[in-house]
Amino acid sequence: MTASSSSASGNHSLLPTHIAIVPDGNGRWAEKRGLSRLEGHREGMENMYRLVEYVDEYKIPYLTLYGFSTENWSRPEEEVLGLFSSLTEFIKRTSPDVHRRGIKINHIGRLSELPEEFRQSIIDAVELTENNTGMTLNIAFNYGGRAEITDAIRRIIDDGIPSEKITEDMIENYLYTAGMPSVDLLIRTSDERRLSNFLIWQTSYSEYYFTKVLWPDFRKKDIDKALEFYRQRKRRFGGL
Numbered sequence: 001m002t003a004s005s006s007s008a009s010g011n012h013s014l015l016p017t018h019i020a021i022v023p024d025g026n027g028r029w030a031e032k033r034g035l036s037r038l039e040g041h042r043e044g045m046e047n048m049y050r051l052v053e054y055v056d057e058y059k060i061p062y063l064t065l066y067g068f069s070t071e072n073w074s075r076p077e078e079e080v081l082g083l084f085s086s087l088t089e090f091i092k093r094t095s096p097d098v099h100r101r102g103i104k105i106n107h108i109g110r111l112s113e114l115p116e117e118f119r120q121s122i123i124d125a126v127e128l129t130e131n132n133t134g135m136t137l138n139i140a141f142n143y144g145g146r147a148e149i150t151d152a153i154r155r156i157i158d159d160g161i162p163s164e165k166i167t168e169d170m171i172e173n174y175l176y177t178a179g180m181p182s183v184d185l186l187i188r189t190s191d192e193r194r195l196s197n198f199l200i201w202q203t204s205y206s207e208y209y210f211t212k213v214l215w216p217d218f219r220k221k222d223i224d225k226a227l228e229f230y231r232q233r234k235r236r237f238g239g240l
Contacts, residue, residue, distance in 0.1 A: 014231045016184030018062035019055065020199055020206070023048060025190030025214030038082045043216040045090045052137060054220050056101060058227070062136050062180055064108070066198050070144030081115075087141075088118045095125035102134030108176035109143030110151075138177065145200035148176050177202055185230045189215045207233050 023044055030040025048065060055063050067087070073080065098105060105125045114122070122141065152174035156166060172178065183199055183206045191212040195203065209226045211218070 015058055015060060015227065016207075016230055017060070018064070018181050018183045018185075018202075019060055020064040020066070020183045020186045020203065021051075022066045022186070022188040022192075022196060022198055023215040023218070024188060024192050026216060028190060029214040029216045037079055038086065040216065041083050042086050042090075045086065047216050047218060049090075049094050051218065051220075051223065052098070052103070053101070054223055056103060056135050060135060062138070064138035064140060064177075064183065064199065066140050066143065066196075068109075068141045068143070069197060070110070070142055070147050071197065084115050084118045088115075088121045091118075091121040091125055095121075095128055098125070098137070099129050099132065102132045103129060104132040104134065104136045105129045106136055106138050108138050108140045108148070110147060111142070114142050136180065138180075140198070143176075143198070145195070145197045149201060151176075172201070175201060182206070185209060185226065187211070187226050189213050189218050 026040035026044035027037040028040075029043065030037050052063065052065075068083070095105065105122075105128075107122050107126055111119055111122065118141075122139070149171075152171055155174050156170070161170070177199075183203045186195075186199070186203050186206045187209045188194075189211055191210065193210050207230055209229050211222060211226070213222055
């Protein structure tokens with residue numbers, strides 16, 4: 001836990017070092033308004049950008065956003081293709097401003113399996129911001145916690161490391177988030193209360209904050225509530 005003073009509203013004195021967000025509820029938000037699910041996803045993208053800006057005002061060092069899971073491929077093909085098309089345009093449009101803010105974009109997940117144009121937009125965004133020293137923004141596309149651990153084990157075996165040399169610290173160095181701190185605060189919207197295969201190693205001692213607010217309606221005041229919840233927690237990490 002990092003002690004800090006906040007420049008954003010709320011003036012919280014104790015802030016997490018690493019926040020992870022599962023931005024759930026785009027489809028339900030759209031259905032309530034008679035819109036298509038894809039329109040809900042587009043609104044969710046715009047809100048994601050607004051919230052990145054706001055979290056950055058708190059000077060949080062790490063923010064990880066769940067964009068598309070390894071399980072999401074089972075959704076209707078039309079929805080998946082439309083989502084990636086919208087995401088490609090979104091990343092191309094917003095990454096220059098993210099760069100100007102000094103934010104470093106990092107991708108976690110199986111990049112090679114993503115559609116070519118979308119994959120290239122991520123690569124370009126990562127390369128554009130790679131030397132930035134502000135907040136690290138992890139975007140998780142084609143990500144799964146089990147897949148991440150499986151990939152880590154494969155790389156350990158490929159590197160010929162004997163079993164007696166394998167430690168928890170070593171495994172962490174083979175995860176997509178190597179070199180980053182574990183998640184302090186995990187936020188999930190739309191009143192879903194599960195991890196959904198997201199950062200299952202990195203959230204082992206996280207504080208979980210669940211809210212009924214659908215992601216497109218999640219605003220600054222909701223981030224403030226989550227941070228206030230975190231500030232009031234007493235984190236023991238298994239101790240007394």
